[in-house]
Amino acid sequence: RFQRNKRPCRYDIDQFTPSFMSIFESLVPSDEEISKQKRLWTTLSRLINKEWPNSKLYLYGSCANSFGFSNSDIDLCLSIDDMEMSKADIILKLADILHAGNLQNIQALTRARVPIVKLMDPNTGLCCDICVNNLLAVVNTKLLRDYSQIDKRLRPLAFIVKHWAKSRCVNETYQGTLSSYAYVIMCIYFLQSQAILPCLQEMEPTYYATVDNNICAYFDQVDKLTGFGAQRKDTVSRLLWAFFHYWAYKHNYTKDVISIRTGRIISKNMKDWTRRVGNDRHLICIEDPFETSHDLGRVVDSNTIWILREEFERAADILQYDPNPSVTLFEPY
Ligand code: 3AT
Ligand code: MG
Numbered sequence: 001r002f003q004r005n006k007r008p009c010r011y012d013i014d015q016f017t018p019s020f021m022s023i024f025e026s027l028v029p030s031d032e033e034i035s036k037q038k039r040l041w042t043t044l045s046r047l048i049n050k051e052w053p054n055s056k057l058y059l060y061g062s063c064a065n066s067f068g069f070s071n072s073d074i075d076l077c078l079s080i081d082d083m084e085m086s087k088a089d090i091i092l093k094l095a096d097i098l099h100a101g102n103l104q105n106i107q108a109l110t111r112a113r114v115p116i117v118k119l120m121d122p123n124t125g126l127c128c129d130i131c132v133n134n135l136l137a138v139v140n141t142k143l144l145r146d147y148s149q150i151d152k153r154l155r156p157l158a159f160i161v162k163h164w165a166k167s168r169c170v171n172e173t174y175q176g177t178l179s180s181y182a183y184v185i186m187c188i189y190f191l192q193s194q195a196i197l198p199c200l201q202e203m204e205p206t207y208y209a210t211v212d213n214n215i216c217a218y219f220d221q222v223d224k225l226t227g228f229g230a231q232r233k234d235t236v237s238r239l240l241w242a243f244f245h246y247w248a249y250k251h252n253y254t255k256d257v258i259s260i261r262t263g264r265i266i267s268k269n270m271k272d273w274t275r276r277v278g279n280d281r282h283l284i285c286i287e288d289p290f291e292t293s294h295d296l297g298r299v300v301d302s303n304t305i306w307i308l309r310e311e312f313e314r315a316a317d318i319l320q321y322d323p324n325p326s327v328t329l330f331e332p333y
Contacts, residue, residue: 005249009241010320016237019326024156027163029070036124037063037074047101048078048094055080058138065144067158067184074128077138090132091115135211136290143200143289147188149222151196151229156236157243158187167330168311176304182286182296185260190243192263196229199263201289216290244316248309257285261292284308
């Protein structure tokens with residue numbers, strides 16, 4: 001491991017950037033698909049507003065954070081201030097409203113960790129999940145989208161990492177591997193460490209939101225930051241190599257927490273994440289940018305940590321040696 005940690009990147013890595021970029025482009029949703037999603041969002045907003053005039057429906061997750069693949073489900077969040085009703089009752093009433101609006105395959109999952117209503121729109125075939133009052137997710141969606149506008153290498157890097165994770169079956173939180181959200185945060189952290197992205201939460205705030213006693217504040221005038229990383233000329237394929245090389249050979253899994261909030265590594269000690277508490281094992285530590293007591297790696301267990309680390313090594317080695325990395329990287333598990 002020590003020897004491989006010192007290994008320099010292959011001299012011809014840059015020649016693979018065009019093929020990785022065409023994979024990225026093939027995954028991006030078309031403008032037509034995006035306007036279809038927006039139309040469904042508008043239709044649902046109107047339908048729900050008739051019943052609950054003071055509610056607001058937000059688009060969040062991959063459809064709104066700029067890291068969504070084509071054909072992905074739509075994540076919506078209903079913000080509603082109703083002291084009388086429990087979350088489960090709101091979910092059930094929401095399901096009734098959707099029934100009356102002729103939406104199909106409606107399922108109210110009131111007992112899930114995040115309670116949601118699932119639905120399918122028969123006109124477009126699009127599927128949606130609607131959660132209730134999960135505004136932190138709406139705010140972290142904006143943070144991710146804002147980062148994506150600063151340097152144009154972030155989106156291709158994160159799309160390829162997500163595509164790799166899906167192909168290799170390491171994007172399944174209920175099976176002990178990481179969420180798409182966690183992978184995007186890992187990419188942002190990595191580009192911060194390369195001085196390609198700034199740390200928006202360490203700058204003078206221009207955006208503020210208070211969500212359940214969490215103050216979320218950061219610099220969001222990202223149009224003033226384009227060109228921030230322009231001094232760094234690394235191509236997407238070189239960054240991909242370095243990303244996997246970092247997680248395979250350089251990250252200190254016993255001591256370190258990655259944090260895009262600070263743009264730095266912080267110590268597990270400082271966060272008291274050195275031992276297992278309940279089901280949180282902290283075997284790979286990824287701090288949530290706003291809910292800082294929340295480790296996005298907490299789903300990983302003593303088995304899946306090795307699955308993940310072996311996949312990082314496999315990816316790093318393919319980018320190092322394989323004659324056809326843009327094919328081999330995504331071979332199904
Ligand atoms: P897919 O393209 O659907 O795989 P996604 O970006 O929709 O990716 P997720 O399904 O992982 O990502 O999550 C949907 C959104 O929910 C993304 C983020 O705003 C929020 N979210 C997900 N996991 C967490 C978490 N552990 N803590 C806080 N917010 C989260
Ligand atoms: Mg999603």
